[in-house]
Amino acid sequence: MLLNFLSKNKNKILIIAVSSFLLITLAVSIRIMVVLNRKTFYDGVVIEGIDVSGLSIDEAKEQVKRKLDGIVYGNSLLLNYEDMSWKIGLSDISYGFLVDEAIERAYSIGREGGVFNRLKTIRGLKSNKKNVLAEVVFSKSQLEEYITSIKKQVDENAKNATVTYQNGKIVFDKEIIGRFMEVDKNVDLLENKLLRRDLSSFELEVKKIYPRVLYKDISHIEEVISSFSTVFNLSNVNRSHNIKLACERINNKILLPGEIFSMDASLGTRTKENGYKDAPVIVKGRLIEGVGGGVCQVTTTLYVAVLKAKLDVLRG
Numbered sequence: 001m002l003l004n005f006l007s008k009n010k011n012k013i014l015i016i017a018v019s020s021f022l023l024i025t026l027a028v029s030i031r032i033m034v035v036l037n038r039k040t041f042y043d044g045v046v047i048e049g050i051d052v053s054g055l056s057i058d059e060a061k062e063q064v065k066r067k068l069d070g071i072v073y074g075n076s077l078l079l080n081y082e083d084m085s086w087k088i089g090l091s092d093i094s095y096g097f098l099v100d101e102a103i104e105r106a107y108s109i110g111r112e113g114g115v116f117n118r119l120k121t122i123r124g125l126k127s128n129k130k131n132v133l134a135e136v137v138f139s140k141s142q143l144e145e146y147i148t149s150i151k152k153q154v155d156e157n158a159k160n161a162t163v164t165y166q167n168g169k170i171v172f173d174k175e176i177i178g179r180f181m182e183v184d185k186n187v188d189l190l191e192n193k194l195l196r197r198d199l200s201s202f203e204l205e206v207k208k209i210y211p212r213v214l215y216k217d218i219s220h221i222e223e224v225i226s227s228f229s230t231v232f233n234l235s236n237v238n239r240s241h242n243i244k245l246a247c248e249r250i251n252n253k254i255l256l257p258g259e260i261f262s263m264d265a266s267l268g269t270r271t272k273e274n275g276y277k278d279a280p281v282i283v284k285g286r287l288i289e290g291v292g293g294g295v296c297q298v299t300t301t302l303y304v305a306v307l308k309a310k311l312d313v314l315r316g
Contacts (some may be wrong), residue, residue, distance in 0.1 A: 042110040044125025047102055047132045061103050068097045068134060077194070078201040081154055081181075088146050094139040095194065102134035136195050143194075144187050151181045154206055160213035162252050163221050170221060178209030213254045226309030230301045232294065239279035242294035250302065260314065263299055270295060 041060060043053040048067055052060040072095055076087040109130055110122040158178030164171050186204055193202060234240050250266050268274045270292030279293030306313060 041107060042122050042125055044129040045106050045109050045132070046129050047106045048134060049131065051129075052106065057103060057107060060106070061099060064103065064134070065099050068099060071197075072096055075199065077190075077199055079150065079204055080201055081204040081206055084153070086146075086150055088143070090138075090199075093142045093146070094137070096137055097134035098137060099134055102132050106130075106132040136197060138194055140187065140191060143190060144183060147181075147183050147186050147190070150204070151183055154179055154181045154204070158209040158211040160211045160252075160254065161215040161218055162213075163218050163254070164252070165224050170223070172215060172219065174215040175211045175213065178211070180207045180209055181205070182207065213256065217256060218254060226305050228301055228305040228308060230297060232297060236279065236294075238277040239294040241277050242279055242292055243298055245275055246295045246298040250298070263302065267295060267299075 040054050040056055041052045045052055047060060047064050050060070050063050050067060052063070055063075072090045076089045079086045079088065109132075110118055110125065112118070113121070156176065156179045159176035161175040162173045164173075181204060189205065190202060232240065232243055246267055249268065250263070253261060253266065255261050270276050272291055276292040276295070278289050278291055280287050281290035281293035281296070282288075283290065303313075
């Protein structure tokens, strides 16, 4: 009797234990299924600093888009160079964020991998939130257009310092230091800056172009050491043109120590393509028409002035 009683109780306990285990397993399984099939963002998921725990995709998208739109609209990037500045509106270069892609990445957190990996990720979010940032996009071609337009305002040709003799006085014009802005380099620097969301002011990189002759190189000139002049007939239009052109091409030539002046190189080839016209020229004692007539007078006049100054003359 006693053995039968104990045996029956033992069977009942076993049945209860098995039933309890099955109920617990079922409850846990249901709970896991509920968690894994959740249609909202898991707790601990953050997008652009906004906690989207428990929000639907549309709800999260609305909040994130509102925040990021506030960064773009009405804001601009300030570009500076010396005392000049320009503003580029972010919307003018189509600056924005890939919100949908960020939402998709955030929603996938806890939804990738096997069951155990998913549960581990979801559990980890409670103590270690994940912040998803939207990728920055903008139109590089529009930015290039802006920088190209700025380049036209920044660039300046270098100009040598000059010295002239006016009304009995030595007059100096100081050099102009040229500027050259490389579009591609500045666009690349700005691209890196924009992709990092750095909207602080930007100092454009501009290369300085120094001329060959600086004021300090010629400031010691105090007097004219030699001069010579000749006359010509203004009524001969073509010859006058050639003389004027030749004078323009050698005017204000400054030789620094160690440099050599070449008359032929300065005048260029005596051709119509190079600006010279037909005019009387002496060839073997005869006066004939030839391209560049009159240039020899300029050469002779300069040659005499050089001899009077006792400068060295090299013959080619």
